[in-house]
Amino acid sequence: MHCVGIQLEKHFSKVRADSLAEWEKKTDIIQAITIATRKRLPQLVNELERKLESFDSKVSHTYVKQAKERHLACKNIKAELQELADRRLDQAKESALEIIIGLIRLWAEYEETNAAIEVTILENAIQEIERCVRDQDVEADGVAKQLF
Numbered sequence: 001m002h003c004v005g006i007q008l009e010k011h012f013s014k015v016r017a018d019s020l021a022e023w024e025k026k027t028d029i030i031q032a033i034t035i036a037t038r039k040r041l042p043q044l045v046n047e048l049e050r051k052l053e054s055f056d057s058k059v060s061h062t063y064v065k066q067a068k069e070r071h072l073a074c075k076n077i078k079a080e081l082q083e084l085a086d087r088r089l090d091q092a093k094e095s096a097l098e099i100i101i102g103l104i105r106l107w108a109e110y111e112e113t114n115a116a117i118e119v120t121i122l123e124n125a126i127q128e129i130e131r132c133v134r135d136q137d138v139e140a141d142g143v144a145k146q147l148f
Contacts, residue, residue, distance in 0.1 A: 001085040005078030012074040016067040022059045026052065 029052050036044040 001081045001088075002078075005074075005081040008074045009071070009078050012067070012071040016064075016071040019059070019064050019067040022055065023061065023064045026055050026059050029055075 029048050033045055033048045033052065036048060
């Protein structure tokens with residue numbers, strides 16, 4: 001989004017600069033026509049008037065002002081887009097953090113469940129060993145005493 005804002009600002013900055021340059025050229029030609037008229041140079045006046053007619057009708061002081069306003073407005077849009085992008089990035093970070101916490105919680109629950117199952121299996125194995133050792137102790141008194 002920030003890149004879009006940058007491109008937008010570049011575009012309107014260029015339009016503003018171009019319109020200002022065209023307006024300055026037009027103003028220079030108008031001033032030259034005024035000077036040529038005072039000096040009574042009709043051929044030069046005619047040539048300058050033809051150049052003046054070649055300018056687009058939209059080249060005016062108003063157009064330059066509008067280009068400036070559009071450029072300033074796009075700077076605001078760029079700032080708003082940056083704020084929006086920052087908010088979206090923060091939301092993505094929060095969402096990712098919640099997902100990671102959830103995965104760690106699930107993994108911990110899985111490990112706890114497996115540990116509980118293993119404890120139960122080990123308890124059963126110990127009880128079986130104790131039962132077997134007691135049974136052997138009863139059958140062969142000397143062998144069990146040697147184990148302990």
